[in-house]
Amino acid sequence: MNTKNLSYGRQWIDDDDIAEVAKVLKGDWLTQGPTVAAFERSLADYAGVKHAVTFVNGTAALHGAMAAAGLGPGDRLLTTPMTFAATSNSALYVGAEPVFADIEPGTLCLDPVKAEAKLREVEEAKEGRVRAVAPVSFGGYPFAMEPFRRLSSEHGLVLIEDACHALGGDRGGHKIGFDADMTVLSFHPVKHITTAEGGAVLTRSDEYAHALRLFRSHGITRNPEDFEEAPEGPWHCEMQTLGWNYRLTDLNCALGLSQMRRLDAFVKRRREIAALYRELLADVRGLTLPPAHEGHAYHLFPIQVDAEARGPLFAHLAENDIRLQVHYSPVPLHPYYKKRFGYRWGDFPEAERYYRGAISLPMFPLLEDSDVKRVADCIKTFLGRGS
Template identity: 35%
Template sequence: MSFIPFAKVSMAGKEIQFIQEVLDSGWLTTSVKTRTFEEQFADYVGVKYACAVNSCTAALHLALEAIGIGPGDQVIVPTMTFTATAEVIRYLGGHPVFTDVEYGTCLMTPEILEKAINDHPAAKAVVLVHYGGQPALMNTPGGEGIADLCLKHQIRLIEDAAHAFPARFGDRFIGSFGDATCFSFYANKPITTGEGGLIATNLEFICKRAKVMRLHGIDRDCWDRFTSQKPAWEYDVIAPGFKYNMPDVNAAIGLAQLEKAETFRQQRQRCAMFYMKELSNIPVIDLPVCIGPPEKHAWHLFPIVIKPDAPVSRNDYIALMTQKGIGTSVHYKPLHRMSFYHDFYRLDLSDFPNAERIWQGTVSLPVYPELADHELQYIVDTVKSILMPA
């Protein structure tokens, strides 16, 4: 058995064709392919506007900047996430307010958010993470979902959907609920552009601001200047912006990947459902909780939690899996444990009991379309041999 990596890039089939079209055009940076990718992605998730950038971190940064987050502003974020979710708040001089998450889903729930809003009434925004590809509870008939609460309290909602394409809540894709939703197209994400990200929104002012700020704060992008009848050198800098634009080479990969997004999702679901069935009888682990129909989950991650009474620790388990030729990963060491946030904000571990419980035992198994049935079976057999020794 060859080594089974934790993640693997999936190819949709037309990547080389679309990249060749970019090379033949003679224009490699942001132009026609990027605009086409933005239009097709916006149409896919059901929003009016999209702004492609070079990472989800850039997308989060620009989205928060566009809604006016600045020095001293408080923004509510879950502790169980990648550092980018919080660091972009610090870029703008704001302060992340960390919340615990629900055990089993690793999601911020409406109850958790309500408490955070009550404890921090000055908070101006929420960055909601759809952990692992599972949508959080966005709307309810009684108006008690996360989007409902943000509307009720007049707090801006930015969604971190780095894991959650193409995921759905009800009959709508994630991307169409908050003020803006930020996606990741990093190499190991549900679809990839190599490196890349995107802001999806129904608010024109957010997209307009993001498109200016992604390219130095210039009021006309390179393609506009190249194709306009005005001189290419004639432009204005209306704000000190950034260098966050997505080149056409990356967008070409994204266009190919977009065609197979649902096929890829179905294959990841196949892996997840196999794990759910085959690992359900192991008493020393907790499986992830799927709160909606599995076909609405993006299944970017399949995190299990190894309980304290398991025969091996989480770290020893990872080492043993590696010895057996299986890659794993950890998602995540919570941000309240990271030295900068812990020390700067004087955070208390006891304020995050669910995240602490998750962190002590969490480990993610491989989930990607290319995993063959015999590889999935080998992974399951290996997990059982380590956690249920004879």
């Protein structure tokens, strides 16, 4: 038996990455130094936006985006149930409440028609004001942004794309990160590039960028142009709002800056792996492949099988040293959300249908074609038993 262990994702660190981090370790700045600004400039230039503001992780970046958008008590964030809990949790962190609309089965992303219906339902019930909408590019799929731009424009919403799965993807001839008022990224080790832990918010807005930078650094500014009071000396700084210590270090940013040089190659390889999966699994009975898109970034490659087959298939793959994950349990159906907000099974039929049969296959650039074939053969062997 091939005993090479496979998981759904892993980082790729090379000697150049290590050398760049070592260079910072030998330098003067371990944090709050020039490598942070260089990494932020690289991200912003790549996406074609004016600003990138880095954070210690993607969750902190989401928290910062919600705060910069002005969400607070009495406000609502409209988002998808099919995402990691951090998307909606970030609204709770600022005192707002998330509300959910179901997904489109063809994209696995927030359904814009159902999102608009949910927005009108909240407005008519006078259950607070929906102040922002946060669609998620689930798995790296670049959903159509136009319906959400229209919805945001008509209802005065801040449009926040959770693109933590989608760095390097393309939409309408430009890179993910260009379309929304704010776009949130994650640099966890299983993502397209890694800083070990880290995140960022991309924006074209000077106002949002300023708010984000204050928020990640205790609400303190040392920029004389922003002072509200006359400086007492060159040491002067001001805490102007309540912020957090969410700064990313120069060490993390050195790794990220090095990884950015290979981002397009990483995404290219992910797309090649996806194409090979599609070829090998195209005719397998009882299996649904994820939605395809030429701009897909393929953070995930989630297949769907019959609900009763999911658990046994998961176990079969584990027995063959293929240890995978399910992305995700619908957020509002976690115990916390059910107890606090009263959600229950049956509220989100499309998200629930997807979840009950979902398994995320290995998807990372270090995968070899032989690894992909091994995974596909294992799935076909198992599903063939029941055909």
